[in-house]
Amino acid sequence: xxxxxxxxxxxxxxxxxxxxxxxxxxxxxxxxxxxxxxxxxxxxxxxxxxxxxxxxxxxxxxxxxxxxxxxxxxxxxxxxxxxxxxxxxxxxxxxxxxxxxxxxxxxxxxxxxxxxxxxxxxxxxxxxxxxxxxxxxxxxxxxxxxxxxxxxxxxxxxxxxxxxxxxxxxxxxxxxxxxxxxxxxxxxxxxxxxxxxxxxxxxxxxxxxxxxxxxxxxxxxxxxxxxxxxxxxxxxxxxxxxxxxxxxxxxxxxxxxxxxxxxxxxxxxxxxxxxxxxxxxxxxxxxxxxxxxxxxxxxxxxxxxxxxxxxxxxxxxxxxxxxxxxxxxxxxxxxxxxxxxxxxxxxxxxxxxxxxxxxxxxxxxxxxxxx
Amino acid sequence: xxxxxxxxxxxxxxxxxxxxxxxxxxxxxxxxxxxxxxxxxxxxxxxxxxxxxxxxxxxxxxxxxxxxxxxxxxxxxxxxxxxxxxxxxxxxxxxxxxxxxxxxxxxxxxxxxxxxxxxxxxxxxxxxxxxxxxxxxxxx
Numbered sequence: 001x002x003x004x005x006x007x008x009x010x011x012x013x014x015x016x017x018x019x020x021x022x023x024x025x026x027x028x029x030x031x032x033x034x035x036x037x038x039x040x041x042x043x044x045x046x047x048x049x050x051x052x053x054x055x056x057x058x059x060x061x062x063x064x065x066x067x068x069x070x071x072x073x074x075x076x077x078x079x080x081x082x083x084x085x086x087x088x089x090x091x092x093x094x095x096x097x098x099x100x101x102x103x104x105x106x107x108x109x110x111x112x113x114x115x116x117x118x119x120x121x122x123x124x125x126x127x128x129x130x131x132x133x134x135x136x137x138x139x140x141x142x143x144x145x146x147x148x149x150x151x152x153x154x155x156x157x158x159x160x161x162x163x164x165x166x167x168x169x170x171x172x173x174x175x176x177x178x179x180x181x182x183x184x185x186x187x188x189x190x191x192x193x194x195x196x197x198x199x200x201x202x203x204x205x206x207x208x209x210x211x212x213x214x215x216x217x218x219x220x221x222x223x224x225x226x227x228x229x230x231x232x233x234x235x236x237x238x239x240x241x242x243x244x245x246x247x248x249x250x251x252x253x254x255x256x257x258x259x260x261x262x263x264x265x266x267x268x269x270x271x272x273x274x275x276x277x278x279x280x281x282x283x284x285x286x287x288x289x290x291x292x293x294x295x296x297x298x299x300x301x302x303x304x305x306x307x308x309x310x311x312x313x314x315x316x317x318x319x320x321x322x323x324x325x326x327x328x329x330x331x332x333x334x335x336x337x338x339x340x341x342x343x344x345x346x347x348x349x350x351x352x353x354x355x356x357x358x359x360x361x362x363x364x365x366x367x368x369x370x371x
Numbered sequence: 372x373x374x375x376x377x378x379x380x381x382x383x384x385x386x387x388x389x390x391x392x393x394x395x396x397x398x399x400x401x402x403x404x405x406x407x408x409x410x411x412x413x414x415x416x417x418x419x420x421x422x423x424x425x426x427x428x429x430x431x432x433x434x435x436x437x438x439x440x441x442x443x444x445x446x447x448x449x450x451x452x453x454x455x456x457x458x459x460x461x462x463x464x465x466x467x468x469x470x471x472x473x474x475x476x477x478x479x480x481x482x483x484x485x486x487x488x489x490x491x492x493x494x495x496x497x498x499x500x501x502x503x504x505x506x507x508x509x510x511x
Contacts, residue, residue: 053412055432057452087411087435088448092418092425099492101499109506117502156497160489165420179423186416186426201426204419208428243431244375245413245448256373261413262382262450264431270420290421296429310421 045297051077210332219305227322231271393459408454
């Protein structure tokens with residue numbers, strides 16, 4: 001049985017799209033892009049991360065157009081991305097250059113530079129704040145003025161502080177393996193389809209743009225026993241990374257001739273995972289390895305979950321789904337997963353009729369094939 | 372001043388400075404637009420700290436402009452949708468490339484702007500450091 005082309009839905013589709021517009025406009029409220037940017041940062045961060053496109057402004061527009069639907073907003077951003085030329089590749093970004101806004105360790109209380117909580121919801125009561133129902137602009141302005149006045153009174157240093165990594169401190173002590181910089185050109189999964197076994201660069205690229213919920217769920221599954229990784233968080237840091245681009249045709253050039261193009265905010269995590277290895281004397285020895293997680297914006301849960309999955313995929317284990325790279329990497333992409341699930345809504349009249357015919361035949365005692 | 376340092380100052384600081392410097396060049400030399408400010412992407416190459424290898428983290432929306440002054444092409448690139456700033460950066464880049472005498476006079480102004488950026492960042496950081504945890508070991 002072949003496919004059958006049908007028509008007749010055009011008018012209904014036009015009316016449906018008109019109704020969609022009506023549903024968006026009927027309450028006669030308009031939300032400004034600036035309002036979304038100022039008040040829904042976490043949503044913007046997730047959309048930028050899952051769409052793999054850093055632009056808070058476009059993410060806010062996507063939220064407005066998608067009426068708050070994450071999957072729709074990510075789809076819009078990915079689609080828009082595909083219309084833009086890729087003009088440059090950045091120079092390798094080293095996260096020691098991060099201007100830190102938050103930095104904590106669950107492994108050590110005393111880390112060089114100290115633990116900086118920054119802005120976090122970790123210590124807030126998870127109770128609905130009904131005062132927000134009657135939020136007053138004048139009161140907010142007064143609060144801000146007081147905060148700024150207090151900031152002015154704080155004694156500042158003459159320089160800006162940059163923080164060493166917790167893991168560097170441990171590497172200096174010889175507690176972690178010291179890897180030389182590996183400058184192998186990374187694979188780009190937006191240019192070539194992922195093949196298995198996947199190189200580390202492809203794995204990290206898929207994980208960092210994975211759907212927050214999916215990455216979190218699989219990381220959690222590993223902790224619960226569907227994997228063999230249960231790390232201690234060495235360091236979570238949130239802050240801005242400077243991005244530099246080389247001149248496109250000046251050839252060999254001095255580092256100082258690169259273009260600074262701006263900053264992006266990221267969350268980066270290093271998780272410490274104990275592993276057993278054989279030493280030179282063939283004895284079992286306990287060592288630590290690092291699981292790495294990073295994503296656009298402030299999304300600590302996703303970055304920690306990514307660090308778990310990174311470590312899982314470094315050690316393939318056929319008995320654990322979270323250590324199976326095909327299972328993990330092919331199921332965490334928002335556009336692919338939501339797209340495939342939602343395609344089930346589209347007409348499957350022919351395939352379903354075929355299945356129905358087969359069942360009817362069986363019920364009548366007939367055969368379903370030529371034999 | 373080298374490009375890396377001056378683009379840091381012009382992008383991190385008040386965009387009015389880039390506008391002022393670019394206008395001072397246009398008024399004397401004019402310019403030819405090669406690429407009007409256009410949006411595009413820059414792929415971020417990241418070094419991860421577990422194995423010290425490289426991977427692509429994702430793309431960043433940028434605005435790029437290219438202009439020509441006295442046979443020298445200047446490029447302006449900036450994260451976000453900032454057409455005017457990208458054009459002004461391109462004009463300033465071309466001015467440096469063409470070794471225009473005005474660029475020597477900008478040095479002091481750029482250094483002063485850099486000082487202000489550092490001061491502001493240090494001030495913000497000082498307030499941030501109020502959230503630094505002061506651990507005290509308890510007697511049990």
